[in-house]
Amino acid sequence: MTRKDIHNSDVPELCRACEARHRGVCGALSADELLELSRHTKRVEVAAGTVVISEEEPIESYANVLSGVIKLSKVMEDGRQQIVGLKFAPDLLGRPFREVSGVTAEAATSSKLCMFSKAALERSVKNSHDMTNQLHQQALRELDDAREWMLTLGRKTAYEKVASFLRLIAVASDPEREDGHNEATFQLPLTRSEMADFLGLTIETVSRQMTALRKSGVIEMETTQTVRVPDLARLHLASGF
């Protein structure tokens, strides 16, 4: 028993400081299982613009997002594009139980990933009921997000859409915000063009709404990518509530 305890505390070097072990899917694994998975693991750093998974190609690996932002998108044959999700640490990339993911995953900012083979993850799933559960939970969270965004895409004005996006980023960039703290500053992980693809708008309209939000005092901008929100409640209102 003592030996087992020691063994259990022997978390793989690679995983020791990893956020995915606390808030992500790897939290479901015991030290032994973690060790096994980590043997098939490769840490990579990708530059903005790198395609991690492409829409119609077979998936051969999964990846945990360790830092940065990954955008999931779909394109039509004529080039029209829609971003259908954003992944932050410690989300998992990949579509379980399917050969093709149906979406393209591309780094929006430079990002760190922890990649492992499809087979390795599937082995973990088989051995750990908790792991299965974690994956299920993540799928449900993504579904909630997708539906929330459908409301935004279908029914909100351009102004509300941009405000909704800023709110999304404000929340994601500081998940542990205390409630009283009513202010936020952050870097936008997306260009205007990517924001447009997320919101179902054009670059120009996004830009105009950003100016409108600035002029009405809801946001302040240092550079084109740095946003300060002096009053999150006002932003909330601007986003349609």
Add this chain to the structure above:
Amino acid sequence: MTRKDIHNSDVPELCRACEARHRGVCGALSADELLELSRHTKRVEVAAGTVVISEEEPIESYANVLSGVIKLSKVMEDGRQQIVGLKFAPDLLGRPFREVSGVTAEAATSSKLCMFSKAALERSVKNSHDMTNQLHQQALRELDDAREWMLTLGRKTAYEKVASFLRLIAVASDPEREDGHNEATFQLPLTRSEMADFLGLTIETVSRQMTALRKSGVIEMETTQTVRVPDLARLHLASGF
């Protein structure tokens, strides 16, 4: 062993003709488990317009859709509404692992449901790894659908949106269509107003695009709810491909 075999073939009366046992979540259960679940089960028939689950109220039960169409929707405070999903037999209604569903489920047509308590389902999940898996699979399918629809909402024209909707219904109304069979006739489960809420449009625009599709020969209409598609490939094209 023989006794067990006999026992296993003893599928509860209620479940015998149920589609959910073949293509739905109940397929994951053994006869014993099915029997246990069926003890906490209530078959109900609801009229069009009945609210099955409401957005911000605690969930106390789940339900399998046996027939009919259930719409899932979200509303904004000012009344703007977006349908975020449609459920057909043998889908499962309910959001596992959460107190509130976040969406309202309402019968679009008169529907038959097989309802069971949250507790009963959760017991099944605990006992059956397959059941967990089924739920996970359904969540992933719903996620794929939601993302497909985000592309429609964000990037397609009104004409393409309506065509996409008709295609969705055509496929759902006859899941076992053979490939060569290039024609379809079906009843629309939604009113124009509901279609508008699904597509992020107004009633008038939906109506105009329906006439446009009719005039261009992509569809024919017997009544306002009966649609015939003489050539599914043309409808496919009209929906943006």
Add this chain to the structure above:
DNA sequence: CGACCGTTTGACGCAACTCAACTTCGGTGG
């Protein structure tokens, strides 16, 4: 410095919305 890329701003056009009239249909009661 000049070339380039991402962004902003302006002028204009059009797809979808709004408002309103009319038609169709199913139901209800005289």
Add this chain to the structure above:
DNA sequence: CCACCGAAGTTGAGTTGCGTCAAACGGTCG
């Protein structure tokens, strides 16, 4: 049976929010 009603759908005329096209404005890099 028909007259009447309300709800759902269609159609038209006018408006507008967002898209398109075009020009100008920074940053960054060779």
